[in-house]
Amino acid sequence: MKNGTPNTANHSGAGGVSEMAFARHFTATELAEIWKLDETTIRRVFLDEPGVLKIGKSNRRDGKRDYVTLRIPESVALRVYQERTKPTR
Numbered sequence: 001m002k003n004g005t006p007n008t009a010n011h012s013g014a015g016g017v018s019e020m021a022f023a024r025h026f027t028a029t030e031l032a033e034i035w036k037l038d039e040t041t042i043r044r045v046f047l048d049e050p051g052v053l054k055i056g057k058s059n060r061r062d063g064k065r066d067y068v069t070l071r072i073p074e075s076v077a078l079r080v081y082q083e084r085t086k087p088t089r
Helices: 018-022 029-034 041-048 074-083
Strands: 053-057 068-071
Touching: 029 041, 029 068, 041 068, 041 074, 068 074
Parallel strands: none
Antiparallel strands: 053 068
């Protein structure tokens, strides 16, 4: 770390994973507010999207509800937005 900034020059793996780790991440609530959508819609859109950080338990066997917290990198949000706003032919 140099001057408070993480040194990612030597650690950028395939796809710039370390760069993504320190990039701006949104919560589902934040993106829902920005895009004027329901939080549930944002969660459905990004749950299986590559690059989204998923924290928590999924596929629980004890019969309880799954709790998964999503953190969505800005680059992933931009990619999804661009894909979904492409003009149809």
